[in-house]
Amino acid sequence: MPNEGSFDASLKRSNEIRADIKVNPGNYRMLTGDRPTGRLHLGHYFGSIQNRVAMQDAGVNCMILIADYQVITDRDTTEHIQDNVYNMVMDYVAAGIDPARTPIFTHSAVPAENQLMLPFLSLVSEAELQRNPTVKSEMEASGHELTGLLLTYPVHQACDILFCKANIVPVGKDQLPHIEVTRQIARRFNKRYGKVFPEPEGILSDAIEIPGLDGRKMSKSYGNSIMLGATAEETAKLVKKSKTDSERMITFDKEGRPGVSALLTTAALCTGRTEADIAEEIGEGGSGQLKRYVTESVNEFLAPHRERRRAFEGDLDYIKDVIHEGNKAACAIAEQTLAEVREAMGMVY
Numbered sequence: 377m378p379n380e381g382s383f384d385a386s387l388k389r390s391n392e393i394r395a396d397i398k399v400n401p402g403n404y405r406m407l408t409g410d411r412p413t414g415r416l417h418l419g420h421y422f423g424s425i426q427n428r429v430a431m432q433d434a435g436v437n438c439m440i441l442i443a444d445y446q447v448i449t450d451r452d453t454t455e456h457i458q459d460n461v462y463n464m465v466m467d468y469v470a471a472g473i474d475p476a477r478t479p480i481f482t483h484s485a486v487p488a489e490n491q492l493m494l495p496f497l498s499l500v501s502e503a504e505l506q507r508n509p510t511v512k513s514e515m516e517a518s519g520h521e522l523t524g525l526l527l528t529y530p531v532h533q534a535c536d537i538l539f540c541k542a543n544i545v546p547v548g549k550d551q552l553p554h555i556e557v558t559r560q561i562a563r564r565f566n567k568r569y570g571k572v573f574p575e576p577e578g579i580l581s582d583a584i585e586i587p588g589l590d591g592r593k594m595s596k597s598y599g600n601s602i603m604l605g606a607t608a609e610e611t612a613k614l615v616k617k618s619k620t621d622s623e624r625m626i627t628f629d630k631e632g633r634p635g636v637s638a639l640l641t642t643a644a645l646c647t648g649r650t651e652a653d654i655a656e657e658i659g660e661g662g663s664g665q666l667k668r669y670v671t672e673s674v675n676e677f678l679a680p681h682r683e684r685r686r687a688f689e690g691d692l693d694y695i696k697d698v699i700h701e702g703n704k705a706a707c708a709i710a711e712q713t714l715a716e717v718r719e720a721m722g723m724v725y
Contacts, residue, residue, distance in 0.1 A: 383549060383552070386552055386578055386580065387580055389577050390577065390578060390579050390580040393544060393577055393579060394579065397431070397434060397436060398434070401431075401434045401435030401436045402435055402436075402437070403543075404436045404437065404543055404544050405436070405437040405438075405439070405540060405541060405542045405543055405544070406428075406431055406436050406437065406438045406439070406542060406544045406545065406546065406579075407438075407439050407441060407536060407537050407540055407542035407545055407576075408424065408428055408438070408439075408440060408441070408545065408546050409440050409441030409442060409443050409536070410424075410441075410442065410443065410464065411443045411444075411446050411447050412442050412443070412444055412447060412457055412460035412461045412464050413447055413451070413460065414456075414460060415460070415463055415464075415467075415603045415604070415605060416463075416464060416467045416603070416604050416605075417594060417601035417602055417603050417604060418586065418594065418601065418602045418604065418642065418645070418646075418674070418678075419586040419588070419593075419594035419595075419601060420467075420604070421471065421604060422586050422645050423581065423586055424546065424581065425467070425468065425471045425473075426471075427546060427581060428440065428473060428478075428546075429471060429472040429473060431546075432472075432473065432474065432477055432478050433472075436544075438477070438478040439478065439479050439481070439540055439542070439706065440468060440473065440478055440479070440480045440481070440702075441481060441482075441483055441536055442461055442464055442465075442480065442481065442482045442483075442699075443483060443536070444457060444461065444482045444483065444484045445483055445484050445490070445525075445532070446483075446529065446532065448525065449514070449523065449525050449526040449529050450514060450515070450517075450518035450520050450523075450526060451518075461482060461699070462692065462695050462696075463605065465480055465688075465695050465698055465699060466605070466685050466688040466689065466695060467604045467605060467681075467685065468480060469684075469688060469695075469698065470604075470681050470682075470684040470685040470688060471604075471681060475698045475701065475702060479701070479702040479705040479706060480698055480699060480702040481699070481702035481703045481705070481706035482699065482703060483535075483536060483706075485699075485703040485706075485707070486539070486703065486706045486707050486710050487707075487710075488539070488707065488710035488711045488713070488714040489535055489536065489539040489706065489710040489713075489714075490532075490535060491714055492534075492535040492538065492539055492710075492713070492714065492717065493528070493531060493532060493535055495565065495717060495721065496531050496534055496535060496538075496561050496565070497528065497531055499560075499561050499564040499565060499568070500531060500557065500560070500561065504557070504560075505527050505528065505530065505531070506527070508530050508553055508554070508557065509550075509553055510529075510530070510550065510551065510553055510554055511526060511527060511529055511530065513550075514526065514529070530553070530554050530557040530558075531557070531561070533554050533557075533558065534557060534558040534561045534562075537558050537576050538558065538561070538562055538573045538576075538713070539706075539709065539710045539713050539714075540706070540709050540710070540713070541573060541574055541713065542574075542576055543574045543575075543576050543577065544576060544577055544578075544579050545558075545576050545577075545578055545579065546578075546579045546580075546581050547578040547579065547580065547581065548580070548581055549580065551578070552578055552580075555576065555577070555578040558576055559575045559576065561573075562574065562575045562576070563575055565717075565720075569717075569720040569721050570720040572713075572716050572717060572720050586641070586645070587634070587637070587638040587641055587642075588600025588601055588638060589601075589602070589614065589615065589618035589619075589635075589638055589639065589642070590618060590619055590634070590635060590638065591630075591634025591635050591637065591638040592634075600618075602614060602615075602642070602674055604678060604681060604682075604685070605682065605685050607682075608675045608679075608682075611671060611674055611675055611678075612671045612675070615639070615667050615670050615671045615674070616667055616671075618635060618638075618639060618667070619635045620633075620635045620636050620639070620663035620666070620667075621633055621635060621636060621663075623636075624660055624662045625659065625660055626640075626655045626658040626659060626660075626661065626662065626663070626665075626666050627655050628640050628651040628652050628655045636663065636666065637651065639663075639666055639667065639670045640654055640655055640666070642670055642673075642674065643666075643669055643670045643673040643674075646673040646674050646676070646677035646678075647673050647677070654669065
């Protein structure tokens with residue numbers, strides 16, 4: 377039997393919940409979201425957005441958070457943040473998120489959610505925060521000193537999850553420590569003051585590895601990402617300048633040929649074919665033929681998304697309404713939860 381806190385135990389619970397969602401989707405509320413640090417790309421689509429739409433359409437109660445405050449955990453500026461938020465909402469809605477069923481909100485606009493930070497901070501020790509591996513890795517990646525906000529990042533995420541009493545959160549394996557902090561905070565609050573919060577479970581995302589065009593992780597900062605809102609011409613230009621190698625025969629070999637293999641994976645995700653099948657078809661056609669195939673595959677796959685997105689680009693008032701309504705829905709939920717918290721703590725005067 378797997379250890380309660382082990383990855384195997386988390387995976388087992390995740391699989392059980394996935395199976396139950398098919399039968400009882402209404403028993404679940406899912407909280408998920410992104411930091412608005414730039415435009416969304418193919419990695420976001422296949423890594424998370426596709427799954428959110430599937431959960432929504434299966435009947436799960438979903439909420440999508442645009443984590444604008446969390447941008448400043450490791451950055452010195454909020455330049456372009458408003459533009460990033462608007463573009464993020466355009467991509468969500470173009471991808472199939474229905475704001476009438478799935479509120480999209482920014483946590484800077486939900487004061488009652490952020491107020492939960494105060495009681496929650498009293499439930500964790502400095503040592504526990506210092507030990508969190510995700511905080512350490514994010515600090516090292518940013519090159520910044522450890523700010524108070526970055527140190528308490530997992531507690532802020534607990535506020536994001538618990539204010540709406542979400543009981544499932546889609547995560548990658550490396551984010552499980554964050555979920556454990558949230559579960560710990562819920563458990564300690566319930567024990568100290570009375571039952572208010574569920575202990576959420578991490579739903580482990582299917583391990584789709586989405587490489588950038590250079591074989592590294594797809595990331596805005598590496599400049600190796602195909603943006604969902606890019607034009608067909610911009611996509612073609614980006615694919616054309618991607619690095620491959622001098623070998624003419626196209627084969628799938630992630631370790632030995634990262635550039636070629638990344639292009640094959642991109643095409644495979646967009647067409648539903650396997651990398652090996654595409655490589656065999658191109659054969660001696662070389663990197664030129666491979667790049668043409670990737671460009672056509674990506675542009676064909678994204679064409680409907682981009683067409684819907686263009687309509688939203690011309691109707692910014694609609695996008696602002698989506699955020700306004702999402703913020704209003706989140707505020708109502710947060711205020712109700714905060715009232716329950718104050719009641720449990722005997723702080724109603």
